Amino acid sequence: MSTDHPPGLDLDRLRALLDRERPGLLDGPLSGRLIEGGRSNLTYAVSDGTARWVVRRPPLGHVLATAHDMRREHRVITALRPTPVPVPEPVLLCEDEEVTGAPFYVMEFVDGTPYRTAGQLAALGPGRTRAAVLGLVDTLVALHSVDPAAAGLADFGRPEGFLERQLDRWARQLASSHSRDLPGVDTLRASLARTLPRSPAPAVVHGDYRLDNVLIGGPDDGIRAVLDWEMSTLGDPLTDLGLLVMYSSTAVLAGSPVATTAHAPGHPAPAELVERYARLSGRDVSALAWYTAFAWFKLTVILEGIHYRHTLGRTVGGGFERIGELVPVFVEQGLSALREG
Incomplete structure (x- = not known):
């Protein structure tokens, strides 16, 4: 069972999806938290107790598809990954809204600090x-x-x-x-x-x-x-x-x-x-x-x-x-x- 239930992210369904699409990626049940500070799309940190990843999805409620296009975000970081531009490694794109209520994608967790002030x-x-x-x-x-x-x-x-x-x-x-x-x-x-x-x-x-x-x-x-x-x-x-x-x-x-x-x-x-x-x-x-x-x-x-x-x-x-x-x-x-x- 999941140890946390952040709003907008069903960790049990996410675990089932990753086990099916990326077998062997996870070592255990997932926990997760919402990363504060985002102004538009929602960002979560999830972990299996050993490794960490990031999940991005549109905000809760009615949104404009063109303003919160997960396929577009996933596409650009996938395209830039082989270039000198540093971007997280994409893991998976899911456009099935049954999994967690909206399209989303998973990418690697990168350690670092965003300096805001x-x-x-x-x-x-x-x-x-x-x-x-x-x-x-x-x-x-x-x-x-x-x-x-x-x-x-x-x-x-x-x-x-x-x-x-x-x-x-x-x-x-x-x-x-x-x-x-x-x-x-x-x-x-x-x-x-x-x-x-x-x-x-x-x-x-x-x-x-x-x-x-x-x-x-x-x-x-x-x-x-x-x-x-x-x-x-x-x-x-x-x-x-x-x-x-x-x-x-x-x-x-x-x-x-x-x-x-x-x-x-x-x-x-x-x-x-x-x-x-x-x-x-x-x-x-x-x-x-x-x-x-x-x-x-x-x-x-x-x-x-x-x-x-x-x-x-x-x-x-x-x-x-x-x-x-x-x-x-x-x-x-x-x-x-x-x-x-």
Whole structure:
């Protein structure tokens, strides 16, 4: 019998499936726990008492299949496994909802730490902090260097018109959360639409690339695994770099739900990250101000959506009451990025 029963995961049925599909993998009954910190799909650690694995499934209740596509996540880590990009080894994909209520996949458990705050990162010391963040850039270059066709990902997205669709998607999402005047947000959206850059050659894009979506190992291990591939696609690689620059900005305020480690001693400045990416990748980053402004716009939309749900009483937990006042700061940062570019 299972020793734990985490919500959304039937460990007895999972054990039966693994015994059937991967005979000899398990040594004993499974126990499991929900890993806290995920913002969308649910992540569990399971163990047979000897080894550990990770299970990923969509959130409980009604979900959009396109936003929580387990086959897509499993496909990209399977494709990237033979490349220099560090990803967990996939074990099994199950699309039979009878097993645990939704499609899910199993992958190896990778030891490591996702650093979410400057305080957590400061414990590493300035030298290791610097190495970890520069390693984040190096791994991003490795990801964007993967040949999609050679990796079997030639049809993983629609690169043509990628930026236009992305901007339209986030603008529509903002409209669906419209509950108040937000000075400057229409100007930001219109300016982004008017100054769309020409995308470089398409690459595999992570979609939410930042320090707390990777696992950092011991003092000399660097990045052991890149996680949370739910937004990955084939598109403009500079959208990943723009997000990384935004997340590395000291303008991300404490108290916002946006994780930032930029204030940690030893953390490289955004300009150094951009220079390193350009030098190692050989890509033209002269239009990066647009991509950074777009990243600020995306986070504006996300935060305004949280604020809107909070005003309707649809958020659970604390810490949401200040989000509304933080949103205009993100709008101004987006406008500032465009002006400085």
